[in-house]
Amino acid sequence: MKGIDPMLLVGLFVDGELPAEAASAFMELMHDDPQLARAVEEARETKEMLKDALAVEGPTEEQKERARNRILAVAFQEGFRWRYHFGGQMELPLDGQLKLINE
Amino acid sequence: MTKRSEEPKTLVERLSSGDGEAIEDFFNLYYERIFKYTYRMLNNPADAEDATQETFIRALRRCGDVRSDNALTHWLFRIAHNLCVDKRRQQPLVELPPDLPIGQSEDRAATRLSVRQALMELPADYVDPLILCDVQEVTANEAAEILGISVPALKSRLYRGRSALRQRLSSVIGQQGEEQEKKKKKRRKSK
Known part of the structure; x- marks a missing residue:
């Protein structure tokens, strides 16, 4: 174990990143060493507390709409192109009046 | 064998070619995740809103830099992260939200x-x-x-x-x- 940071091992174990053999050896060590078992429990608890403390609401519909409008406006100014879809096909006759065809 | 031209374009390719509709897909796919990330980083929903919008605008301007859809997630988070770091430097005292959810x-x-x-x-x-x-x-x-x-x-x-x-x-x-x-x-x- 010399040279290996115990915190690194605890972290890898808590995150399920130890290979199966190493994980079962670690569990045996935990069984014999209450201090190690406690470190694992504390790491798990801290992780959960952090997740709970930083749980945030997602954006509201209003915020989302505002963001969408601003982003699309900038994209439009900067040359992104849109293909507009209409229910029927449109034609532009010579008098300039748009009318639906193929209804 | 399928011809390359018949394969559907990836989101990155569509964005890079200036396809406006790809922005809607890009927005719908990532907006909420990026918003939650910036909210957590900045601890404030108003700053998070600004930072998220700015993230998307910067991403659209530089979408030629990213090579594949797989790289899109961490590339976008990286832009958001750098923006949050800059904002935190500008206002190191972050205000905590006054109200916690009811219940x-x-x-x-x-x-x-x-x-x-x-x-x-x-x-x-x-x-x-x-x-x-x-x-x-x-x-x-x-x-x-x-x-x-x-x-x-x-x-x-x-x-x-x-x-x-x-x-x-x-x-x-x-x-x-x-x-x-x-x-x-x-x-x-x-x-």
Whole structure:
């Protein structure tokens, strides 16, 4: 174990990143060493507390709409192109009046 | 064999070719995740809204830099992360949200506040991996890419960060444990 940071091992174990053999050896060590078992429990608890403390609401519909409008406006100014879809096909006759065809 | 021209274009290809409708897909796919990330980083929904919009605008301007859809997630998070770091530098005193969601017990609300305060006292080197890996649930590889560090360095910071947070919280946890014990004793006596 010399040279290996115990915190690194605890972290890898808590995150399920130890290979199966190493994980079962670690569990045996935990069984014999209450201090190690406690470190694992504390790491798990801290992780959960952090997740709970930083749980945030997602954006509201209003915020989302505002963001969408601003982003699309900038994209439009900067040359992104849109293909507009209409229910029927449109034609532009010579008098300039748009009318639906193929209804 | 399918011809290359018949394959559907990837999101990155559509964005790079200036396809406006690809922006809608891009927005719908990532807006909420990026908003939640910037909210957690900045601790404030108004700043998060600004930072998220700015992230998307910067991403659209530089969408030629990203090569594949697989790289899109960490590339976008990296832009958001850098923006948040800049904002935090400009306003190091972050205001905590005054109200916690309705329906939470006082104990839980107090714990949440203590954790947030303890987190703000930690060095950024610890905070960023904690938010990305433990809260945002980004993979270690992606988090390392976002932060521009190696995976072992990320893990080392993550585990040290958890330990440092735990140390800062130990007094709070101890106090709360004692209070809970007192409440239990009171309840037992009253019965």
